[in-house]
Amino acid sequence: MQKLKFLRWAATCCLAVGVWLAPGADRAEAADHGDAPLMASDAGADMADTYFFMDPRRKNRVTIIQTQRGFIVPGEAENLAVFDPQIKYRLAIENSGDASSDINIGVRFSPKTGFDEPQIATVTITKGAETLFEFEAPTTVASSTDAEAPRPVVTFDPESRIQFFAGMVDDPFFFDVPAELLFRDSLNANQRDASVFRRGRDTFAGYNVLAIALSVPKGRLL
Numbered sequence: 192m193q194k195l196k197f198l199r200w201a202a203t204c205c206l207a208v209g210v211w212l213a214p215g216a217d218r219a220e221a222a223d224h225g226d227a228p229l230m231a232s233d234a235g236a237d238m239a240d241t242y243f244f245m246d247p248r249r250k251n252r253v254t255i256i257q258t259q260r261g262f263i264v265p266g267e268a269e270n271l272a273v274f275d276p277q278i279k280y281r282l283a284i285e286n287s288g289d290a291s292s293d294i295n296i297g298v299r300f301s302p303k304t305g306f307d308e309p310q311i312a313t314v315t316i317t318k319g320a321e322t323l324f325e326f327e328a329p330t331t332v333a334s335s336t337d338a339e340a341p342r343p344v345v346t347f348d349p350e351s352r353i354q355f356f357a358g359m360v361d362d363p364f365f366f367d368v369p370a371e372l373l374f375r376d377s378l379n380a381n382q383r384d385a386s387v388f389r390r391g392r393d394t395f396a397g398y399n400v401l402a403i404a405l406s407v408p409k410g411r412l413l
Contacts, residue, residue: 195263204262207321213366223341224237224239224261224262224364224373225237225261228410229269231322233272234242234260235259235260235273235274235275235278236259236275236278237257237259237260237261237401238257238259239258239261240256240257240258240259240363240364241256241257241258241282242244242254242255242256242257242363243255243256243257243294245409246406248330249406251408251409251410252406252407252408252409252410253406253408253409253412254404254405254406254407255296255404255405255407256402256403256404256405257280257369257402257403257404258283258360258362258363258364258400258401258403259280259400259401259402259403260361260392260393260397260400260401261268261362261395261398261400262400263398263399263400263401264397264398264399265335265397265399266335267335268333268334268335268359268399269306269333269334269335270335271336272333272358272359272399272401273310274300274303274305274310274312274330274357274401275300276299276300276301276302276303276310278299279297279298279299280300280403281295281296282295282296282297282298283295283407284296284412286412286413289389293318294316294317294318294411294412295316295317295318296310296314296315296316296402296405296407297314297315297316297317297359298314298315298396298403299312299313299314300313300330300357301313306332307330307332308332309329309330309332309344310329310330310357311327311328311329311330312327312328312329312330312355312357312403313325313326313327314326314327314328314348314353314355314405316351316353316411323411324348324350324351324353324411326346326350326351326353326355327374328344328346328348328357329344329346329358330344330357330358331343331344331356331358332358333358333359333399334409341358343358344355344356345379346357351407351408351409351411352365353403353405353406353407353411354405354406355403355404356402356403356404356405357401357402357403357404358401358402358403359399359400359402360399360400360402361399361400362395362398362399362400364395364400365393365395366393366394366395367388367390367393367394367396369390369392370375370387370388370390370394370396373387374387
């Protein structure tokens with residue numbers, strides 16, 4: 192079973208993470224794997240988790256990770272580890288307390304042309320209508336047959352000083368979905384039963400997910 196772990200600078204990421212927006216901002220938590228019915232027919236647009244945290248080793252950098260298209264069986268990596276070229280992924284950074292994002296990081300991918308060929312990501316950082324930086328980066332090619340996971344392809348853009356990775360990784364999220372549904376049923380019946388969580392089974396164990404990961408200088412997000 193092939194599993195590619197997150198990049199070293201993202202390896203200390205917590206499984207439940209708060210999204211940092213600005214000093215003093217409220218903590219936000221989110222996780223979603225295939226909840227919305229429409230996602231059953233549009234897996235490429237199925238957002239999973241967002242991780243946003245200060246790099247514990249480099250205090251002047253922020254790590255941002257967005258995962259999507261969960262529940263990829265490792266043996267289907269060559270068929271399913273593909274970023275949808277029809278989708279523009281966007282990470283919106285809000286600093287000023289209004290309803291509009293201040294910095295946007297957009298990522299689009301070229302079509303997949305072969306099992307052994309990477310897709311090319313176009314990464315665009317904008318502030319309002321102004322494009323601050325734009326660069327291209329190849330994805331890490333996944334394999335269904337290699338005994339070892341591929342070495343992560345990390346692109347460093349010298350102008351923006353942003354590091355970028357995109358590819359298939361071991362899903363870092365841990366959650367017992369059936370236990371949560373049983374607990375929800377107990378609440379609806381006014382018979383709260385937290386004992387269902389004693390199962391401690393990880394619904395996401397053994398599955399991979401697509402990830403877009405960036406290491407960004409903190410000043411670029413202000």
